[in-house]
Amino acid sequence: MGFFADLGRWFLENWSGDAGWLVRIWQHVEVSAVAVVAAVLVALPLGAWLGHTGRGGLAVVSVVNIGRAMPSFGILALALPFTIWLADTVWFIDNGLGFAPTFVALFALALPPVFTNTWAGIRGVDPEIVEAARGMGFTGRRLLRDVEFPLALPVILTGVRVTAVQVVATATLGALVGYGGLGRYIIDGFATQDDVRIVAGALLVAALSVLTEAMFSLVERRVVSPGLGIERQTTVPTPETRFRNGEHPEAVLS
Amino acid sequence: MPEPMISLEGVTKVFPGSAAPAVDNLTLEVAAGEVAVLVGHSGCGKTTTLKMINRLIDPTSGRITVAGEDVMTVPAPELRRRIGYVIQQIGLFPHRTIADNIATVPRLLGWDRTRIDERTDELIALVDLDPALRNRYPRELSGGQRQRAGVARALAADPPVLLMDEPFGAVDPIVRSRLQDELLDLQRRLHKTIVLVTHDIDEAIKLGDRVAILQVGGVLAQHDSPAAILRDPAGPFVEEFLGSDRGIKRLSLMPIRDVPLEPGPVVSRAADPEEARAAMARYGVDWFGILDDGNLEGWAWAADLEQGPIASLPARSFRVRLGYDDSLRDALDTVITSHTGVAPVFDGERFVGMLTAEAISRELAR
Ligand SMILES: Nc1ncnc2c1ncn2[C@@H]1O[C@H](COP(=O)(O)OP(=O)(O)OP(=O)(O)O)[C@@H](O)[C@H]1O
Ligand SMILES: [Mg+2]
Numbered sequence: 135m136g137f138f139a140d141l142g143r144w145f146l147e148n149w150s151g152d153a154g155w156l157v158r159i160w161q162h163v164e165v166s167a168v169a170v171v172a173a174v175l176v177a178l179p180l181g182a183w184l185g186h187t188g189r190g191g192l193a194v195v196s197v198v199n200i201g202r203a204m205p206s207f208g209i210l211a212l213a214l215p216f217t218i219w220l221a222d223t224v225w226f227i228d229n230g231l232g233f234a235p236t237f238v239a240l241f242a243l244a245l246p247p248v249f250t251n252t253w254a255g256i257r258g259v260d261p262e263i264v265e266a267a268r269g270m271g272f273t274g275r276r277l278l279r280d281v282e283f284p285l286a287l288p289v290i291l292t293g294v295r296v297t298a299v300q301v302v303a304t305a306t307l308g309a310l311v312g313y314g315g316l317g318r319y320i321i322d323g324f325a326t327q328d329d330v331r332i333v334a335g336a337l338l339v340a341a342l343s344v345l346t347e348a349m350f351s352l353v354e355r356r357v358v359s360p361g362l363g364i365e366r367q368t369t370v371p372t373p374e375t376r377f378r379n380g381e382h383p384e385a386v387l388s
Numbered sequence: 389m390p391e392p393m394i395s396l397e398g399v400t401k402v403f404p405g406s407a408a409p410a411v412d413n414l415t416l417e418v419a420a421g422e423v424a425v426l427v428g429h430s431g432c433g434k435t436t437t438l439k440m441i442n443r444l445i446d447p448t449s450g451r452i453t454v455a456g457e458d459v460m461t462v463p464a465p466e467l468r469r470r471i472g473y474v475i476q477q478i479g480l481f482p483h484r485t486i487a488d489n490i491a492t493v494p495r496l497l498g499w500d501r502t503r504i505d506e507r508t509d510e511l512i513a514l515v516d517l518d519p520a521l522r523n524r525y526p527r528e529l530s531g532g533q534r535q536r537a538g539v540a541r542a543l544a545a546d547p548p549v550l551l552m553d554e555p556f557g558a559v560d561p562i563v564r565s566r567l568q569d570e571l572l573d574l575q576r577r578l579h580k581t582i583v584l585v586t587h588d589i590d591e592a593i594k595l596g597d598r599v600a601i602l603q604v605g606g607v608l609a610q611h612d613s614p615a616a617i618l619r620d621p622a623g624p625f626v627e628e629f630l631g632s633d634r635g636i637k638r639l640s641l642m643p644i645r646d647v648p649l650e651p652g653p654v655v656s657r658a659a660d661p662e663e664a665r666a667a668m669a670r671y672g673v674d675w676f677g678i679l680d681d682g683n684l685e686g687w688a689w690a691a692d693l694e695q696g697p698i699a700s701l702p703a704r705s706f707r708v709r710l711g712y713d714d715s716l717r718d719a720l721d722t723v724i725t726s727h728t729g730v731a732p733v734f735d736g737e738r739f740v741g742m743l744t745a746e747a748i749s750r751e752l753a754r
Contacts, residue, residue: 266479269444269551270541271469271496284483359483361525 140330148334153318155338162315162342165236166305170298172237173244178290181249185256185286186278194253197246206243206304213238214311236308236315243304244297251293255286287358295350302346306339316342391456392417393549393581394424394441399450401436401606410436411606413450418598420548421579425596427586428629433606434585438551441583442471454549469493472542472550472580476558479538480526486537487512487522493545511540516570532563539571543578552584556591568594589630593618593637601626615641635752640717644710644733647751649741652730654679661693673728677742678703684732684739706732710743720748 148154184190217234259282267281283290309317319335322328394417401411411433418424426434439445440452443464452459459467473479480489487508494504512519515536526534535555542550555571556564568591575582586592592599593614600611603625610622618638621627630637653667654677664676674690678698686703695701708722712735722731723745730742 262475262479263481265444266473266475267481269439269442269468269473269475269479270493271465271467273465276496281481285481359525361481361483361485361527363527 137330141334144330144334155316155319155334158314158316158318159338159342161313162302162305162308162317162339165233165240165308165313165315166298166301166346169237169240169305170244170294170301172241173248173297174294177245177249178252181252182256182278182283182286185253186274186282188257190253194250198250200246204242206239206307209242210235210239210307210311213242231312232308233313235311236305236313239307240301240305244301247293247297247300252286252290255289255293256282258289259285284359285362288354288362291350291354291358295347295354298350299343299347302343303339306335393420393422393455394418394583395451395453396437396440397451397453399437399440399447399452401433401440401445402448408605409448411440411447414606414608416600416608416611418581418583420581422597423575423582423584423595425584425586425592425599426602427589427592427596427599428602428609429604430587432602432604434587434602435553437602437606438553438583438585441549442468442473442551465496469496469545470547470549472544472547474538474542474550474552474555476554480534480541482526485523485525486517486529489526489537490540490544492541493547497545507544511543514543514574515540530563531559532567535559535567536570539574543580548581550580550582552582554586555584556586564591571595590637593640601629636717636720638752639720639748640715642716642751643713644716644719644743645712647716647743647747649733649743650730650747652677652732652742654684654739654742655698656680657685657699659698661698664693664698665690671730673730675728677732679739682739683737684734708732709734711735712740716748716751719743720745723748 145155149156151157184193213235214231217238218231221229221234256278263285264277264282267277272281305315306317306320308315309321316335316338319331319338323330323332323335396414396416399411399414400409402409414433414437416424416437426437428434436445440447441454441459443459446460454467454471480486481492484492490508490511491504494507499507508522509519512522517533517536517540521529521533521537526537529537535558538555542552556567559567572595584595586595596614598612599614599617601609601617603609609629610617610626615638617626618630618634618641621630621634627634650671653664653671653673653675655664655667656679668674668676668690675687676690677687678685678701684706686705688698688701688704692701708726708731710719710722710731710733712733719731719733723729723743730744733740733743
């Protein structure tokens, strides 16, 4: 009982100020959001265009494999010297610690799943519908914008949602390279053997993840055409799971 | 012959990686306002032929013109917006409402909103679609409704040419038959040039002004009117393709109007019983029809004559009646299922005569 009382008291006493959880949540959300938005801005147009033209099958597999082989912790470790070097050379980055390496790591984490889902989503659009569209006079960009993209949207958004949740969870590691965010409580809690602080930080990260998931689900329901009868996918259909589901490799990778 | 709306001259398609051509040296002309049906077994190159017309597939060699223009000289998207394209229900965009689906080509052509809205309403009425379905999505429609929406979409920009690939393949036989009738009805009003692909010979006979029968490899086996093909099949392949009920199929193309009818065992209200008995004897039946002022009122049994003068007999109504424009195939069914072996034929409300089973078989033998 004593522990829960302590936990409750912790939340009451630590909400305000520079190290309070309101600020920490904001920092956590800030770096996560910037990373996800940046990843979407890069990966979505690229994945959509490659999916549309049918090119880049090999690139997709490589990206997926690299993405999967790299632990976030490793990316962070690699990002740190890189961002420090950047801070020395690029005038508008003045701090190689904190935000920059955290952002780079999260961005690298977010890029592959957004890219592969977009690519696989576009490739997965029923070829008969695409041909019907061509038969009516749709061409390149218009076909992608008006037909392929809206039809692939459920898969694409699933990718973004799963990615965002993963990024929010991983942003915790930012504390290791001097960033704020909720990871601070956990890292500092370990350092001072303060169990209450560790658990409070973990709870906040968990809550933020759940909230992120819920928010993206809401967005999905709003922007996907009701005509598609949204079926929520719980896992990201990577090319690998599509192989396992019996699809021909050509269909997935060509 | 006036210049054809669509012409294929020595068109061949060999898909990369395959040795045999999918379509081999095909020459075919489709006149303006004609319904041309391409029919043949699965894989004989029907779809390939159709897609070469709107350039979804480019021919390996040969020339295709639409409205006198070589299709290879027109940018493909521009060409396609001038040609309506209907495929099985899958072709509707699932993420768009029915109205938006129908508005597809007008939007591509950059029409303004009001014009698109008006046209959409017009088309929904034209294909007899419930206006309440306007804002529904394709998955919320039945197969038949989707098909109508598909036709409406193809007609949206009023293209002179319509390509239809197995348009009724995905609906059940009853709906299919109704949709076929509706297409014929639509065509009587719109006079489009239609190329329709099917593997159903009955559909081809019913819909085609002319039918092109293709053999595997896209070889043209015969190209003629359905009646001519049924009368004179060009060789054993066509004969077999038409099936063993070729005679019955021919009947479906012959309207009753073209057959000499019998007056039948029919007498007027004023006639005396002897006249009625003589008429029945002539046809070997035990009933007679009653005419009142040229109107066929109904019929009575021979035994009814015992009850009094013909003028006062109650007329039983005919359970079967044929229209002057019904086909002999419809008539045959009616005639052989009526136990008397004859059926009255009407031109609107006017009685024009009786059709007998013998008359039908005499017609087939000609
Ligand atoms: N894109 C393609 N690449 C290679 N071969 C093809 C392609 N499309 C069609 N074929 C081949 O060309 C031949 C004709 O195909 P097509 O689709 O025109 O047949 P079809 O008459 O429409 O048959 P169905 O009635 O089954 O639709 C077939 O042997 C088919 O396998
Ligand atoms: Mg076909």
